Amino acid sequence: MTNALPPMTEIWVYLSGSPLLALVLTLSAYLLGLSVYEKSQRHPLANPVLIAVIVVAVSITVLNMPYAKYFEGAQFVHFLLGTATVALAIPIYKGFESLRSRMGVLLLALIAGGITSIATAVGVAKLMRVDEALVRGLWAKSVTAPIAMGVAERIHASPTLTAIFAVSTGILGAVLGRFVLNAFGIIPWWQRGFALGVASHGIGTSRAFSVHPQAGTYASLGMGLHGMVGAVLIPWAASFFYTNI
Amino acid sequence: MIEGLVFIFIFQSLGELFSHFIFSLIPGPVIGLIFLLIFLFMRGNVPASIDWVGSSILQHLGLLFIPATVGVVLYLPLLQTHAWGIALALLVSTITTVAVTSLFLKFMASADGEQNHHD
Numbered sequence: 592m593t594n595a596l597p598p599m600t601e602i603w604v605y606l607s608g609s610p611l612l613a614l615v616l617t618l619s620a621y622l623l624g625l626s627v628y629e630k631s632q633r634h635p636l637a638n639p640v641l642i643a644v645i646v647v648a649v650s651i652t653v654l655n656m657p658y659a660k661y662f663e664g665a666q667f668v669h670f671l672l673g674t675a676t677v678a679l680a681i682p683i684y685k686g687f688e689s690l691r692s693r694m695g696v697l698l699l700a701l702i703a704g705g706i707t708s709i710a711t712a713v714g715v716a717k718l719m720r721v722d723e724a725l726v727r728g729l730w731a732k733s734v735t736a737p738i739a740m741g742v743a744e745r746i747h748a749s750p751t752l753t754a755i756f757a758v759s760t761g762i763l764g765a766v767l768g769r770f771v772l773n774a775f776g777i778i779p780w781w782q783r784g785f786a787l788g789v790a791s792h793g794i795g796t797s798r799a800f801s802v803h804p805q806a807g808t809y810a811s812l813g814m815g816l817h818g819m820v821g822a823v824l825i826p827w828a829a830s831f832f833y834t835n836i
Numbered sequence: 837m838i839e840g841l842v843f844i845f846i847f848q849s850l851g852e853l854f855s856h857f858i859f860s861l862i863p864g865p866v867i868g869l870i871f872l873l874i875f876l877f878m879r880g881n882v883p884a885s886i887d888w889v890g891s892s893i894l895q896h897l898g899l900l901f902i903p904a905t906v907g908v909v910l911y912l913p914l915l916q917t918h919a920w921g922i923a924l925a926l927l928v929s930t931i932t933t934v935a936v937t938s939l940f941l942k943f944m945a946s947a948d949g950e951q952n953h954h955d
Binding site: 685 | 851869893933944
């Protein structure tokens with residue numbers, strides 16, 4: 592009976608040659624992450640992307656699969672990032688239509704927040720003598736990850752590091768945001784939501800939505816505007832600090 | 837569904853072309869985003885097919901950046917060496933960004949409110 596089955600190694604060699612393995616791994620790790628997230632009543636620390644990344648990273652290490660090999664298969668998922676970025680126009684448009692009257696105030700606050708995010712992250716990292724490659728990855732970390740990775744390429748930073756810092760920032764903002772807002776006596780939902788969206792993009796936005804719908808709407812506008820404005824201004828601003836951009 | 841997808845792909849392609857040949861400082865998909873936004877403003881509403889496809893993709897945005905983020909395995913030694921510096925930078929930056937953005941809104945909104953009151 593056992594002779595009829597091909598040896599295990601042969602099955603393995605066949606599977607790892609096709610994109611299926613990486614795709615199944617990525618998608619099932621994400622599903623696992625989502626179910627843990629739901630079970631934890633959507634606690635920001637149980638972020639589905641964070642869980643999925645840990646699961647996939649551990650799996651490919653255990654399977655002895657080089658990252659390049661994994662990415663070859665997973666690139667079909669990765670490709671849709673650009674498509675998703677274009678689709679961000681939809682929530683921005685809807686937000687614009689309903690929040691038009693406050694747009695000037697929101698844009699100014701966004702610029703102030705965006706500059707603060709870069710100045711403090713890069714400043715602290717430099718003070719702590721963090722490696723230059725990592726410091727560059729911090730520039731776009733408050734921008735939504737798909738756009739942040741595109742910006743990272745433009746300023747010769749690692750898109751991977753930028754994505755990791757973006758996800759970490761999102762989680763930190765979603766966990767700590769309300770304590771900061773309470774400490775400064777920020778009460779209106781629109782102000783709380785917008786600040787969360789600017790500082791911690793998609794993860795902060797889903798946190799804002801789970802607290803109050805108005806906070807969520809403003810958070811997603813904050814995220815969208817920061818993505819758009821950041822993509823235009825961050826490479827330009829970085830070109831004053833780095834000569835090779 | 838296919839109609840909306842083709843539509844978004846076309847805007848993405850236009851963005852990539854524009855970014856590659858004309859204005860390389862801004863990533864192609866962001867230019868695509870700006871083009872789509874202009875189109876939506878000119879049209880005055882979001883076509884149902886684009887809305888459906890766009891919302892479906894954005895609902896699982898997190899899934900899409902898993903492949904790139906798993907690249908963390910290549911940076912683990914570097915990240916471990918600088919773990920404290922990075923953690924502190926992210927922490928300080930996130931807290932100050934929330935604080936500055938919200939305080940900015942608070943003061944501008946109250947200044948605005950007072951002006952309206954006196955008018």
